[in-house]
Amino acid sequence: MALPDPDDRHVLAAAIHSSSKIIVTYNLKDFPILETSKFNIKAQHPDDFIASFLEIASGIICGAIKKLRSKLKNPPIGAEKYLEILAKQSLPKTVNKLRDFVSLI
Secondary structure, eight states, rough: OOSSSGHHHHHHHHHHHTOOSSOOOOOOSSSOOOGGGGGGGGEHHHHHHHHHHHHHHHHHHHHHHHHHHHBBBBTTTOOOHHHHHHTTTTOOOHHHHHTGGGGGO
């Protein structure tokens, strides 16, 4: 496998070994489609990955986020603040979709 960054080969190898179809990464440039497609794998940005699941199973995702957020106790983080944090983590599509469900998270 020929990746731009040889230090990422273990990620692709793990995906191949586990029969994964997607590598979720902010580092898309290091997983070019010409290389990953040889193994029927694609690299996907976390924002696209999470947003696609919100389309399919918004209730499950919102429940998981609510559970995760409820464990943040020192200090507690409200839903709006949590969305701000996600936005700072380069997840704008996810945040836009979650705004429709803010009362559930």
